[in-house]
Amino acid sequence: MKTSAKLFLLGIVFFFPIAVIYGFFTHRVMGQWEPVGVIGIALLGLMSGMVGLYLSATIKKLDNDPADNPEGEIADSAGEYGFFSPHSWWPLALGASAGLVFLALALTHYAGWWLFPVAVVAGAVSLVGWTFEYFRGDVL
Structure with a gap:
């Protein structure tokens, strides 16, 4: 580091x-x-x-x-790096909504501004869904 x-x-x-x-x-x-x-x-x-x-x-x-460590081996860095979701669909939804945001900005003259707020809301829902995907409430 x-x-x-x-x-x-x-x-x-x-x-x-x-x-x-x-x-x-x-x-x-x-x-x-x-x-x-x-x-x-x-x-x-x-x-x-x-x-x-x-x-x-x-x-x-x-x-x-x-x-x-200048004398360190590659195996010294082995270990757990964190938890990564093996089958989450939320990144796909977030990417699609981000694509819709940019599409709405690019086509404002043709499609109007109606697509932009819809895409922003979809992006916010996707981001919250991905963030809290494994949250099941406080454990007592």
Whole structure:
């Protein structure tokens, strides 16, 4: 995990200068400053830094990760990683409703705005259904 944190923190050092270089060359070649690429690359550096800082703060609260041991074996990382639903249909419903949201936004001129709220409600129901799929209430 320490390596991951360092890698993401290096993204700050890499992406901010690249944003400046990109802005310089687009201004030089095109004759005008192209703001979308510069802002996008700078935001990428900012997000990389946010993940790196989060991982750095999390490392202090956890035990040593097997990946941080230079003499560690792959088998050291074996074990349970969590519970994953083997047969859930909720991701399909959530993906379909997200597709309907984007379809409604793309076709607002033709289909009107009636499809958008229907798709948002379907997406909210799907998200709640997937989140609470295995929740059966409090156990006494």
